[in-house]
Amino acid sequence: MKKLVVGNWKLHGSRAFNAELIQGLLAADLAATAPRADVAVCPPFVYLGEVVSALSGSAIGVGSQDVSAQAQGAFTGEVAAPMVRELGARYAIVGHSERRSYHGETDQVVADKAKAALAAGLIPIVCVGETLAERESGSTEAVVGRQLKAVIDLLGAQLVDIVVAYEPVWAIGTGKTASPEQAQAVHAFLRAQLVSAQAAAAGVPLLYGGSVKPDNAAQLFAQADINGGLIGGAALKAADFVAIARAA
Numbered sequence: 348m349k350k351l352v353v354g355n356w357k358l359h360g361s362r363a364f365n366a367e368l369i370q371g372l373l374a375a376d377l378a379a380t381a382p383r384a385d386v387a388v389c390p391p392f393v394y395l396g397e398v399v400s401a402l403s404g405s406a407i408g409v410g411s412q413d414v415s416a417q418a419q420g421a422f423t424g425e426v427a428a429p430m431v432r433e434l435g436a437r438y439a440i441v442g443h444s445e446r447r448s449y450h451g452e453t454d455q456v457v458a459d460k461a462k463a464a465l466a467a468g469l470i471p472i473v474c475v476g477e478t479l480a481e482r483e484s485g486s487t488e489a490v491v492g493r494q495l496k497a498v499i500d501l502l503g504a505q506l507v508d509i510v511v512a513y514e515p516v517w518a519i520g521t522g523k524t525a526s527p528e529q530a531q532a533v534h535a536f537l538r539a540q541l542v543s544a545q546a547a548a549a550g551v552p553l554l555y556g557g558s559v560k561p562d563n564a565a566q567l568f569a570q571a572d573i574n575g576g577l578i579g580g581a582a583l584k585a586a587d588f589v590a591i592a593r594a595a
């Protein structure tokens with residue numbers, strides 16, 4: 348399976364910062380130097396159109412960091428999936444742990460967002476992951492299994508069109524990466540759950556996210572069920588993000 352490396356810029360950027368970062372990414376000619384990876388970046392909503400324009404003609408795709416579960420209506424402050432698609436984005440991250448914890452997004456809301464993204468022609472990148480307390484109490488599989496099940500139950504046959512990202516909350520922005528073996532074990536569990544729901548979901552890319560850096564990316568990406576990465580902090584430095592894409 349071709350690897351997928353996605354940069355989640357989170358709440359970072361400005362026109363000047365984005366221009367410099369994109370210049371660094373374009374200069375790396377990833378289509379030629381990282382031919383085994385599809386690459387995308389997810390800037391804040393307000394920059395989506397500009398970033399799509401700046402990357403047009405390159406091999407780098409664009410995604411949003413979230414999307415509304417609603418297609419339109421009286422939902423002040425929301426951004427709908429058809430709007431994101433219209434601006435030229437290909438992906439939408441849904442259910443990031445920061446959305447789940449700071450914005451109270453439930454498993455059902457996340458599933459609804461994944462469905463809304465698919466309906467608009469976007470590829471949802473559905474994030475799942477356990478907290479440190481959940482891992483230490485031995486409930487990692489129960490937690491990620493429950494998070495994924497909501498999506499499986501709602502999407503039915505469309506399950507084959509999503510991407511899943513395993514992001515252990517304790518590894519995000521902490522510098523603590525899951526070991527390749529820890530990550531692989533959860534990825535294998537997620538793969539089995541997908542396949543038992545839909546045999547064709549064996550082809551769903553499973554990304555790992557959480558303190559992926561140039562020096563640990565290759566080992567993570569070498570695991571059987573790790574098909575790429577969702578990169579936070581290191582996606583804000585062109586040289587680091589390029590190195591990670593090349594590690595794929």
Ligand code: 13P
Pocket residue numbers: 355443514518519520521522556557558559577578579580581
């Ligand atoms: P870091 O790579 O900064 O740990 O962030 C991971 C993440 O949350 C990507 O969505």
